[in-house]
Amino acid sequence: MRLLWDQFVRTVTVGVAVAATAVISTARADDPLLAEIVDFTGMVTFLESGVPGLVIGAVRDGETAVAGFGDADGKGTEPGGDTILHIGSISKVFTGQLLAGLVADGTVAFTDRLQDRIGWDVAIPSRGEHEIRLIDLATHTSGLPREVELKPGPANDPNSTREPKAYIAALDADPLLFAPGTGALYSNFAFDVLGAALANSAGQPYDQLLKERIFDPLDLDDTYAILPEAAKGRNMLGHNFDGKPLPDYPLPLIAAGSGSLYSTTNDILTFLSWHLDRFAEDGAEVRLLDHAAYVQRDNLDPVYGLDESGRMDALGLGWVVMMPEGDRPLLLQKAGGAQGVFVYCAFAPTRGVGAFIGINKYDFATAQSMATVLNEMISTLAPR
Numbered sequence: 442m443r444l445l446w447d448q449f450v451r452t453v454t455v456g457v458a459v460a461a462t463a464v465i466s467t468a469r470a471d472d473p474l475l476a477e478i479v480d481f482t483g484m485v486t487f488l489e490s491g492v493p494g495l496v497i498g499a500v501r502d503g504e505t506a507v508a509g510f511g512d513a514d515g516k517g518t519e520p521g522g523d524t525i526l527h528i529g530s531i532s533k534v535f536t537g538q539l540l541a542g543l544v545a546d547g548t549v550a551f552t553d554r555l556q557d558r559i560g561w562d563v564a565i566p567s568r569g570e571h572e573i574r575l576i577d578l579a580t581h582t583s584g585l586p587r588e589v590e591l592k593p594g595p596a597n598d599p600n601s602t603r604e605p606k607a608y609i610a611a612l613d614a615d616p617l618l619f620a621p622g623t624g625a626l627y628s629n630f631a632f633d634v635l636g637a638a639l640a641n642s643a644g645q646p647y648d649q650l651l652k653e654r655i656f657d658p659l660d661l662d663d664t665y666a667i668l669p670e671a672a673k674g675r676n677m678l679g680h681n682f683d684g685k686p687l688p689d690y691p692l693p694l695i696a697a698g699s700g701s702l703y704s705t706t707n708d709i710l711t712f713l714s715w716h717l718d719r720f721a722e723d724g725a726e727v728r729l730l731d732h733a734a735y736v737q738r739d740n741l742d743p744v745y746g747l748d749e750s751g752r753m754d755a756l757g758l759g760w761v762v763m764m765p766e767g768d769r770p771l772l773l774q775k776a777g778g779a780q781g782v783f784v785y786c787a788f789a790p791t792r793g794v795g796a797f798i799g800i801n802k803y804d805f806a807t808a809q810s811m812a813t814v815l816n817e818m819i820s821t822l823a824p825r
Contacts, residue, residue, distance in 0.1 A: 482815075483496075483508045486798070489810075490800065492804060492807060493512045493680055494509070495509070495511055495800050496508070496510070496513075496520040496522075496524055497797070498706040498709070499797075499819075501793060502793045503793075505707075505710045507707065507710070509521045509524065514678045520799075521706075522705060523706075524676075525676050527701075528779075528784050529782065530629070531777040532632075532699060532701060533632050533775060534760055535655055536635055538759075539636075540579055540635065543643060545726040545727050549639070550575070555577075555583075555638055556573075560641035561605065561608075562609070563613055564612075565612060566615040567617075568584070568619075568621065571623065574622075577622055577631075578631040579735075580735050580756040581625050582621065582624065582625050582626075582741070584621045585631045586630055588629055588630055589630045589633070590607070590611055599690055600690055600692050603693050603695060603696055604695065616630075619743065623742065624741050625745070625747060626743060626745050630699075636699070647666065647695075651697070659715050663708045664708045666701065666702055667691075672703075677799065679802070680801055680803065681781055681803055682803045682804070706797055713788045713795030716728060716773075716795070717788060719732075719790060719791070734762045736756040738755060749776060750775075750813075751812060760774065763816075767825075768820045770791065772788065772819065773788055774812070774816070775787075778803070781802060782800070782801050783799065783803065785799075785808070787812075787815055787819060792819075794822045794823040795819070796818055796819055798811050
């Protein structure tokens, strides 16, 4: 029976490799095992998914590998490490790192009230003694709903109504769904407000704060809050659920807190490499603050919208924390989706391994399965 199984695996492997020959780019790395695992994992995921394009990358002990499959832009261009993707809600972990940095230098404190930091003429809602704090916003425990209620924008600029005045109106109407700090509900609203509060506290526009505090120090040369014209030719073209291309409508700066950033696989791997360099002196305080689990799942009521990429055991600063299980080490992970692109990244902070994957079609089944695949790949590269 074992011989029959081995023969079946070899047959499938050869068949997959032959089918993929015309559409893959082989991963390259000084670590040949890393390249092999990244390449084969990406190839199988791409062929199983049927999406137009897929890019995958990983870092292990400072070595990186990237592989691309299919069509990135509708013109037959294969995606690669420098292909620009809309990273959606992975933007939240950048906001969380900003918060960690501003706490580390004493500009803000985790327990500061949003009321004292937002700088808007609005009364922030509360429930008795439960007021919204910065840490509540960063851990999805503020009680704010998933989205701010917006008026429809014009067809050629549908995101134009996402303005501070819309958030002020929503806060004035008291949209809290539970007392802050008592439950967890995934909230883009909360992270947009957090970004605005951090910018106000630092006295800088949010995009400038990101650039000075994260993008430049970490050498993320292809990560943007607002995509420059010169970079648009490398954009990954997103597709809707029906497979039709989706135009990349611009998002206003206030959305950068939750989900409007752009980046590349190479830059995300550089970002993860910084997080994995846990004994480096530079940025040590920020990493310690950023990797902590601040809210345990136990006794939170409700808990909703946080398990799509694996069971949430605790919440960090934008990161979803998954405790070790079986061969899988402790992971910090985050998924995102915007304008026809789904992405996912995760890293094992004590094991020196991280990974990223992106597809250019809205496909929930593939988005969930690619997160599982990436988590398993990290377990293979860094088993317990």
